[in-house]
Amino acid sequence: MISHSLPLQADTQGYWLIVNQQRLYWPEAQHGLHFSRMAELVPLFGEPEQSGALGEFEGKPVYYWVVNDQRDDEENWQNPRQLLRYGDAVFELAARAVQVALFMQTHRFCGQCGSAMHLVSWELAALCHRCGHRCYPRIAPCVLVAVVKGEQLLLARSSRHKAGFFSILAGFVESAETLEQAAIREVKEEVGIDIDQLEYVGSQPWPFPHSLMTGFIARYVGGDIRCQPNEIEEAHWFEPDALPEVPPVQTLSGQMIEQVKQQIAGNKKAT
Missing domain, CATH: 3.90.79.20 (Nucleoside Triphosphate Pyrophosphohydrolase)
Incomplete structure (x- = not known):
């Protein structure tokens, strides 16, 4: 605390x-x-x-x-x-x-009545002494999805990223939506494909400004890649040994890409 x-x-x-x-x-x-x-x-x-x-x-x-x-x-x-x-x-x-x-x-002022807010001593919260409105730090959950098709990994380049830099898909969770529902929806919206068998990997705080990244590995079910306009510049299936520039392993997305690479390599050895 x-x-x-x-x-x-x-x-x-x-x-x-x-x-x-x-x-x-x-x-x-x-x-x-x-x-x-x-x-x-x-x-x-x-x-x-x-x-x-x-x-x-x-x-x-x-x-x-x-x-x-x-x-x-x-x-x-x-x-x-x-x-x-x-x-x-x-x-x-x-x-x-x-x-x-x-x-x-x-949160210096109350969003309900406009009075000054005061920090609570026993937890991270701001309280309005006039109307009793209490606020906590906002946390925006975001899903990361590594989609696997056979021995290939789907990577996309956002319109915000430089040419040649790719990552797994990501998007914010909407109201009344589970993490799994958000993952399925975001993949469908951003690249037009369907997924299932979501496997939770982990999470990472991401202060830009207040996100919590949650990661899933999912299986490709069907559909052709159709990039969402103004959001995804390009998306392709990549072999693990021929990946473009991707996020570093210190990030959750980089760790997930490395995990998929190891899983595919393990499956190849098993067969």
Whole structure:
């Protein structure tokens, strides 16, 4: 549980994640979480607009520190995805810091009556003392689907990606929809094919700005590839040993692609 009521003093010591406009202070010379006393940060960043306890790392406390002013040292600020190279534990703390900062920034006033919101001390929530409206951080579930046909994997290039870069299919879950229903619908909408035998793989927080990625491997049932206009530029079936540029294995999509490659290789050996 994240506590926002913990009083932070000048001598409060621990790891610090400095957040500014959905980015984290992480200069090239910094090869891990920054450990210091709170007093050492004030000359560098000024007084925080928000700060609090975030969790623990290697048995020591981790705190977040939010500043929203314009910064001159743009090269020292990274988005959380760039911190994947430091491992899951660091990335998850970075993702949490960015998402907590966004939650506090977007819930200063009650969406029901317009009064000021106040942070709840015992859970991550904002409460309106006037009308009782309580808000929690928004989490947008998203499905990732690796579609397999025989010994081939379906990969697509989004209109947002550079030429030559492909990944598995993805889409947001809609209201009153299960994860499996969303996966089937998104694949049908984006490339026009039908799938079944969905196998859950895992999940990964994705702070852009507040998504939770959930992964499935599915079997191709039928249909021809028809790319959704303005969404999918191209989609093809690929052999595991002839893949284009794909996401790194630090991402859930990259891990799923690697898992499919290993499954297909295992099936070949078995036959």
